[in-house]
Amino acid sequence: MEAGTVNMPLVSVCMPAYNAAHYIEEALASLFRQSYKNIEVIVVNDGSTDGTGEILSNIDHPAVKVFHTANNGQCAAANVAYSHSTGRLIKFMDADDLISDQFIEEQVKRIGGREDVIASAGWGRFYNNDPATFTLYTDSVKGDTKPIDWLVTSLQTNSAMMQCARWLIPRAILERSGVWDERLSLINDLEFFIRVMLHASEIRFTHNAVLYYRSGLPSSLSSLKSRKGAESAFHSIDDGMAYILQHENSARTRLVAANCYQNYIFTFYPYHSDLLATSQQKIKELGGSTLKLHAGGLTLFFQKLIGWKLTKLIKLPFS
Template sequence: MANVSIIIPAYNAEKTILKTISSIQKQSYSSFELIVIDDGSTDKTCELLSTVSDPRLKVFSYKNGGLPVARNRGITHASGDYIAFIDADDLWTPDKLELQLAALQESSEAGAAYSWTAFIDEEEKLLYAGKPLFFEGNIYPHLLVENFICSGSNILVRRKFIETTGEFDSSLKSAEDWDYNIRLAAQCPFVVVPKYQILYRKSSQAMSSKVDVMEKAILTVTERAFCIAPTELQYLKKHSLAKTYQFFTKLYLEYVLDSDGIERASQRIKKAVQLYPKIVLEKETQRIFFKLFLLQIFPYRKAIQFIKFFGKKFPMVSIQNQSLT
């Protein structure tokens, strides 16, 4: 029996599924089973999966149920003592499983491990790196404030804590990974592998129609999380909502850059500051104000040129001395 079960939900993933599987096959830790849940794909996903010659690969096809349902279905097929998830368009560095597993085995109390995330484009070129954070042990209060684990492609979890946490919420259309990690963090301590090991692919496909859906889901997760959070942590709610509105601002500035999107971005960053004034001291908030300033005083195309120029001159986080391939 494989020690680790890796679950990939796949829906119409023909452009990226083989690259994702290749990054898993390159793992330095090889005692795993790879479970792909075909979530009712109508493209060549299944055809491409049939070309993969690897006894560790198992493919199960279902009618489309959505990402949370696909992950839940994957869990029912998993036999490993540890379970990991990766979306069908993301990548891992070769040492991801090895180092996360070692971190868990060094801490008998820890139930889950996470690593840092770097963001890549469709050509797998580095866009920027997420902020390096070192939260360990009881990370529950930190996760209430912000989804610093970033995506559903990150954690490695002891199976017994998957069983006590329950299923991914199938009613959520977004942020289901944050909801799950909050509930998981209430069950067990976490450990961190302080390396960029998750490569999150950002698509250039239009997301304007999805931003409203994401906003609704994230607010739902926030409200639900604080409904069950203990009294002594309720003071974090305004900070959490401020970080949420800061995130919405970034979404609108990235995907809905028309006059309506810019107005919505302005409204949301103002709301973030009203909820938690200290957020203006964060570099992320200052970048947002700078972008909004450029968009208000320059024509759109010129403003975007400036934003891209300053983004290259002053990247969010630099990655030094680490290969991401």
């Protein structure tokens, strides 16, 4: 692929893939349908065991480069893909998501040749592998803003969506911020995108670009019980909040940080008591949290009656 001009720069889509045999062809098809044609797609098969490697080996498309590695995790695979990319603009994308047909074109327009701005996009969820179930989410930030303002607004109720395909990032920013932290697994995108955003001067929202986020994939409580996952999530939050507070230590950023630690407690309780205690101590040092456990129906009723901790303990056998 050609590097392109300032107006038509090469866009590199970096896609880690692990056991994505049921989804990856759809994800690639959404890239092949893009109205913007100056793209390269670098897919790294991260030691899949389900046939993903065979599917990728049979793809014959001039824009696609495929690499096979041992299973080293999503962050390592994303970094391998990035190391083989040559574009001036970079998009990381999961192997099970889809993007609208004008997504990349519209984001390239929003960046407008700048090396210091990141383009974001709208997003929504679909379930049971059926795009007909798609619902567009109403973003809390739908305009152009400074990165710290985007983070404060999006994180204050812990509603920030960091899904990687939402963003188009100039390579120049990634060269300053650094790439994915390979120590992390669970919620690794939080640390990464906070760090990357704070190396930009502006986040520009792209109204005509939509990410279709595949939700409801088979999962279990095992990731919450896993010590590795819990430690990854904690360190991602801890590092991300440190970046924010280093950039701006104010009442609003301290509250955002406290609410993120509180959400960690809500998510992982009653497991990993040491990490929960550390999070509670950080909340105290930051001045307290205003975040309430999101609940509805019977859960909300019991939460009001007996408190969120007992409610979670009662629900555990049914989770």
